[in-house]
Amino acid sequence: MDNTSKNLDEMPKKSPLSFQIDLKKFEKATDDEKKQQDVMSESTSFFKDGMRKLRKNPLAMGSIVVLVLIMAMIFIVPHIVPYSYSQIITVNGRRDKTASNMAPFEYSQLEQKYIEEGGKVFPHIMGTDEMGRDYFVRVIYGTRVSLAVGLFASIIVLLIGVLYGSISGYFGGKVDLVMMRIVDIIYSLPDMLMVILLSVVLRETLKVDNIAFLQKLGPNMISMFIVFGLLYWTGMARMVRGQILTIKQNEYVLAAKISGAKSGRIIRKHILPNCVSVIIVAGALQIPSAIFTESFLSFIGLGVQAPMPSLGSLANAGRAGLTAYPYKLIFPAVMICLITLAFNLLGDGLRDAFDPKLRRD
Amino acid sequence: MSEMKKKSEYLVEVNNLKQYFPIKTGFMKTTPLKAVDGVSFNIKAGETLGLVGESGCGKTTVGRSLLRLYTPTSGDVFFDGERVDKNSIGHMRKQMQMVFQDPYSSLNPRMTVEDIIGEPLDVHKLYSGKGERRDRILELMELVGLNAEHATRYAHEFSGGQRQRIGIARALATNPRFIVCDEAVSALDVSIQAQVINMFEELQEKLGVAYLFIAHDLLVVHHISDRIAVMYLGRIVEIADADDLNASPIHPYTQSLLSAVPYPDPKMAKERQRIILEGDVPSPLNMPKGCAFRTRCKYATERCAQECPTLTDRGNGHMVACFNK
Ligand SMILES: Nc1ncnc2c1ncn2[C@@H]1O[C@H](COP(=O)(O)OP(=O)(O)O)[C@@H](O)[C@H]1O
Ligand code: SF4
Numbered sequence: 001m002d003n004t005s006k007n008l009d010e011m012p013k014k015s016p017l018s019f020q021i022d023l024k025k026f027e028k029a030t031d032d033e034k035k036q037q038d039v040m041s042e043s044t045s046f047f048k049d050g051m052r053k054l055r056k057n058p059l060a061m062g063s064i065v066v067l068v069l070i071m072a073m074i075f076i077v078p079h080i081v082p083y084s085y086s087q088i089i090t091v092n093g094r095r096d097k098t099a100s101n102m103a104p105f106e107y108s109q110l111e112q113k114y115i116e117e118g119g120k121v122f123p124h125i126m127g128t129d130e131m132g133r134d135y136f137v138r139v140i141y142g143t144r145v146s147l148a149v150g151l152f153a154s155i156i157v158l159l160i161g162v163l164y165g166s167i168s169g170y171f172g173g174k175v176d177l178v179m180m181r182i183v184d185i186i187y188s189l190p191d192m193l194m195v196i197l198l199s200v201v202l203r204e205t206l207k208v209d210n211i212a213f214l215q216k217l218g219p220n221m222i223s224m225f226i227v228f229g230l231l232y233w234t235g236m237a238r239m240v241r242g243q244i245l246t247i248k249q250n251e252y253v254l255a256a257k258i259s260g261a262k263s264g265r266i267i268r269k270h271i272l273p274n275c276v277s278v279i280i281v282a283g284a285l286q287i288p289s290a291i292f293t294e295s296f297l298s299f300i301g302l303g304v305q306a307p308m309p310s311l312g313s314l315a316n317a318g319r320a321g322l323t324a325y326p327y328k329l330i331f332p333a334v335m336i337c338l339i340t341l342a343f344n345l346l347g348d349g350l351r352d353a354f355d356p357k358l359r360r361d
Numbered sequence: 362m363s364e365m366k367k368k369s370e371y372l373v374e375v376n377n378l379k380q381y382f383p384i385k386t387g388f389m390k391t392t393p394l395k396a397v398d399g400v401s402f403n404i405k406a407g408e409t410l411g412l413v414g415e416s417g418c419g420k421t422t423v424g425r426s427l428l429r430l431y432t433p434t435s436g437d438v439f440f441d442g443e444r445v446d447k448n449s450i451g452h453m454r455k456q457m458q459m460v461f462q463d464p465y466s467s468l469n470p471r472m473t474v475e476d477i478i479g480e481p482l483d484v485h486k487l488y489s490g491k492g493e494r495r496d497r498i499l500e501l502m503e504l505v506g507l508n509a510e511h512a513t514r515y516a517h518e519f520s521g522g523q524r525q526r527i528g529i530a531r532a533l534a535t536n537p538r539f540i541v542c543d544e545a546v547s548a549l550d551v552s553i554q555a556q557v558i559n560m561f562e563e564l565q566e567k568l569g570v571a572y573l574f575i576a577h578d579l580l581v582v583h584h585i586s587d588r589i590a591v592m593y594l595g596r597i598v599e600i601a602d603a604d605d606l607n608a609s610p611i612h613p614y615t616q617s618l619l620s621a622v623p624y625p626d627p628k629m630a631k632e633r634q635r636i637i638l639e640g641d642v643p644s645p646l647n648m649p650k651g652c653a654f655r656t657r658c659k660y661a662t663e664r665c666a667q668e669c670p671t672l673t674d675r676g677n678g679h680m681v682a683c684f685n686k
């Protein structure tokens with residue numbers, strides 16, 4: 001065993017039976033090469049890096065394009081199409097009986113006569129409904145209502161869930177125990193049943209007549225927000241709590257404590273920035289789920305107040321004459337699918353880009 | 362106040378520190394997990410005390426309750442003659458710091474190096490303007506051998522060794538007099554370990570800080586420490602001068618630890634007989650009565666099962682907790 005005393009720079013020989021890599025095949029790195037290893041890659045901030053990854057995701061980018069187009073449509077279309085969502089089609093002030101249940105791009109008898117006389121009539125892109133209202137405008141308004149419900153409901157869920165979850169997670173101990181048992185109880189209620197019951201009860205008890213804006217939305221819409229606020233934040237709260245519990249374990253939080261930082265600073269500087277991405281992703285995924293619930297409630301007649309359309313109530317109305325006028329179900333249904341799919345794909349894309357750890361394989 | 366504030370020769374004094382964690386062992390039932398069970402030691406200003414022991418023996422817990430990350434179950438810690446408690450810790454935070462084991466989880470991935478190192482400065486408001494803050498941060502980066510141009514980068518762009526240097530710079534920001542280094546080099550490659558240890562020594566010479574240097578590797582600890590304490594299951598079993606402990610370990614556990622050290626010099630390795638520990642470490646939830654080491658000790662006697670040995674001086678301040686000899 002005297003080879004140990006030899007020059008250390010000489011590479012040891014590999015024994016033929018050893019599984020070790022034969023070091024003879026390697027050269028020692030020169031100092032220059034070692035230095036190169038130290039040179040660091042291009043500096044990227046967390047946000048830039050995430051955006052780069054998001055841009056490379058074709059599904060997410062496609063979803064953004066679809067959502068932007070839909071958004072543009074719901075803002076532009078009401079200015080271009082001369083009909084309103086509750087307006088029954090008239091020609092020169094006269095109502096036309098034949099204007100109901102028209103197919104896409106069909107004109108009623110009065111309209112045809114009017115056109116022959118040289119007048120101009122805006123085409124009914126998706127036809128009309130059974131009361132003779134332009135269906136395209138109604139679908140667009142329905143999309144607007146559904147999106148608004150989805151966004152607001154998600155914001156409510158986000159606010160309550162994040163606040164509740166962060167308090168529970170950060171303070172831990174008994175506070176956490178009590179708060180989480182409450183969540184468990186709410187979570188274990190059959191949610192659809194509760195939504196229906198609450199909608200019914202709230203519709204009876206809510207008095208919104210004296211507030212113009214709320215009146216337009218109808219008590220159903222208000223009760224829907226309340227339902228979301230009461231029931232759907234639990235998932236968000238659980239997730240935020242779990243995230244904060246993991247972040248709290250990190251040594252950088254201990255380092256901040258040792259440096260003398262107070263709770264407020266630790267939450268602001270260390271905990272929230274590290275769960276923002278998760279919250280954003282969860283929020284994005286909450287929107288389609290809220291839209292879906294809204295559509296469902298409207299479909300069973302507990303949604304927005306007529307004549308205000310929503311995608312769900314349109315689909316419900318379309319169901320009636322399904323065999324004769326299938327397009328009346330197809331248009332709102334396709335819209336619901338497009339919106340929920342786009343938000344889901346975007347949420348997945350955001351998660352992959354900003355929070356690769358959370359990816360479900 | 363009748364009790365005079367005694368200016369002792371020690372910077373840090375730990376007396377009979379105990380840290381129990383309540384562990385759920387059934388429905389509505391908790392058993393105390395005795396992570397640290399009566400530990401005492403002292404550290405002089407500018408000195409390094411090494412703390413070794415197997416993983417799970419309570420080293421990290423000692424460091425953390427020392428710095429009041431946990432509230433100790435009982436026992437006293439004095440810093441510069443003043444008792445450390447809930448109220449006094451506030452103004453002591455500047456003086457006591459910590460370097461962590463994991464170079465990844467110890468740096469906030471959403472903060473730039475500048476802000477990480479600057480955090481203690483921000484908290485204690487140790488500057489009067491942005492310029493002064495920046496100057497101090499660049500000075501600290503230079504001190505630990507980081508390129509000052511990288512101040513605006515995020516921690517994930519650095520290698521493990523560089524990240525550990527960032528953590529050290531953060532610990533040094535407030536000019537502390539005492540730093541707990543909890544396995545500060547254990548996660549690094551061997552070649553980088555040497556660099557970082559040398560840096561710790563240089564910093565001590567320059568700044569006069571005292572270290573509690575925690576590691577599970579005796580070789581590393583021997584290199585940097587003035588004195589070494591050996592821990593087993595929440596207690597210190599032997600504490601002595603580093604060279605003394607290395608040359609003539611007395612406690613059977615220390616002997617087995619030292620025999621497991623791979624020596625670079627084969628002659629020395631041959632002289633030292635290998636003692637292989639048998640059996641597993643008992644669970645700290647269910648500690649053996651008497652000497653905690655007796656389940657694995659080849660010298661164990663009847664007495665060891667009855668009584669718990671206390672640290673006694675075997676000459677030259679070489680303290681051992683064992684009935685043998
Ligand atoms: N916060 C805690 N709660 C409960 N048990 C803990 C906690 N921290 C450490 N322990 C337990 O205390 C013992 C000592 O742990 P630790 O101090 O981390 O050991 P070491 O650093 O020597 O590896 C272990 O059994 C560990 O499971
Ligand atoms: S006290 Fe007894 S059991 Fe414990 S180390 Fe000494 S000889 Fe072994």
Ligand SMILES: [Mg+2]
Nearest residue numbers: 417420421544
């Ligand atoms: Mg440890």
